[in-house]
Amino acid sequence: MSTEQPPALIDETAAPLPADLQDERLIGGRGLQGGFAATVSRLRTGDLGSAPVIIGLIIIWGVFQILRPEFLSSTNLVNLSLDMAAIGTTALGVVLVLLLGEIDLSVGSMAGLSGAVLAVAYVSHGWPWWAAVLASLATGVAVGAFYGFLYNRFGVPAFVITLAGLLAFLGLQLLVLGKLGTINFPYDRAFFKFANLSFLPKWLSYVLVLIAVAGFLAARIRMSRQRSAAGLSTTPMAVIGLRSGLLLLGLLVAVFVLNRDRGVSYMVLMFLLLVLVMDFAIRRTRWGRSVMAVGGNVEAARRSGINVTRVYLSVFALCSTFAALGGIFFAARLGAANQSSGTGDYNLNAIASAVIGGTSLFGGRGSAYSAVLGILVIQSISSGLNLLNLDSSIRYMVTGAVLLIAVTVDSLSRRSRAAHGRA
Secondary structure (H helix, E strand, O other): OOOOOOHHHOOOOOOOOOHHHOOOOOOOOOHHHHHHHHHHHHHHOOOOOOHHHHHHHHHHHHHHHHHOHHHHOHHHHHHHHHHHHHHHHHHHHHHHHHHOOOOOOOHHHHHHHHHHHHHHHHHHOOOOHHHHHHHHHHHHHHHHHHHHHHHHHHOOOHHHHHHHHHHHHHHHHHHHHOOOOEEEOOOOOHHHHHHHOOEOOHHHHHHHHHHHHHHHHHHHHHHHHHHHHOOOOOOOHHHHHHHHHHHHHHHHHHHHHHHOOOOOEHHHHHHHHHHHHHHHHHHHOHHHHHHHHHHHOHHHHHHOOOOHHHHHHHHHHHHHHHHHHHHHHHHHHHOEEEOOOOOOOHHHHHHHHHHHOOOOOOOOOOOOHHHHHHHHHHHHHHHHHHHOOOOHHHHHHHHHHHHHHHHHHHHHHHHHHHHOOOO
16 A cells, blocks of 8 residues: 555645755754744854853943943043054954964064064154054064964974964064163154044944944845855844844944044054954955864865965964054054063963953854954953952953853853754
8 A cells, every 4th residue: 555645735835945954953943033043042052152252241341330330431431442452453363373273372472572673663763654564564474474384394383382482572572672671652653643542533433333234234135145045044134134233223332432532543443444354254265264174173174175284374474463463553552662562461361352252262163253352351351440449460360260261161162062963
């Protein structure tokens, strides 16, 4: 007797499921409710994304606002944004190295050396500002390329290479600065004005917000259409619209609050533009996909035809270059280059920002936005504790505790992803 289902019972008019949702082992939903269910499912299985950082930031801001009502004042937030740019730029380079599952311990020394080269060339030797900047950036490129060469050619662990660089470039920084130890930038010259006195016109800051959100919306719609054309599941338009609306609201509120004081600095804008460029490079280019693949499994990446040597070389070079640029921003913000530039907690904060922001120490997971979220947490803690007039020792301990919590969350979420088959 035939067990074949009668043709009349088959719904030939039903729309077929997308290709990536047809496997019953995959959890997927369609529409707004399905998108929400999929998000909850990802969170429950360890794919936390930026959620822990955002929740932690809300708690930090809430606590400091209760203790010191001026914490969320426009003046304090403008100062906080200015202090973010230098270390945040350096942290952006650290994110790239962490995506490979490696580490660069010398970013602080590299930033200090870059600031010293800038000050000597610009102030002591009278070079044009652009030539001094190029010299500083070229120093970063050369150092990173040297790291990549040692790693690829001799297999020296990145930890050892960059630890040696931390010591060596600290000494070179002292040598470049000479006996004086400090070189001040004139307050009426380009660098100091750029980092402390140059702000966007208020109308332009709002226009840039609208452009940014429009670009975000257009990119998401284009991605949805491409996935739909390929027969894959897409994010519901209602979800895309909701995310765009929330992004627009958040950015408008932030810009409005900053504009009540001095506004948005050109230096901060440059930092954010760098983050956007690197986010595009990581997620949308062949190079970025290669970086994520090498960080996920270097042997599998090599066997798939990826030039692993070139990836390591480019990432180490970019990391040191971002550290050099961060050193330029830091020297401009401080108005001087001295023997302590890049030392102390600069190195700690740059590396901690990348980790706290959500970049995994195990490689293969993270984004350029980790640098923004991480440095925002670090600087919020620093600013709040300074308003409370607490000693630096407290700040070090609190930052260390936050870093430990971030790494623990990353380890637990990684274990949960592995248990649920999402690793």
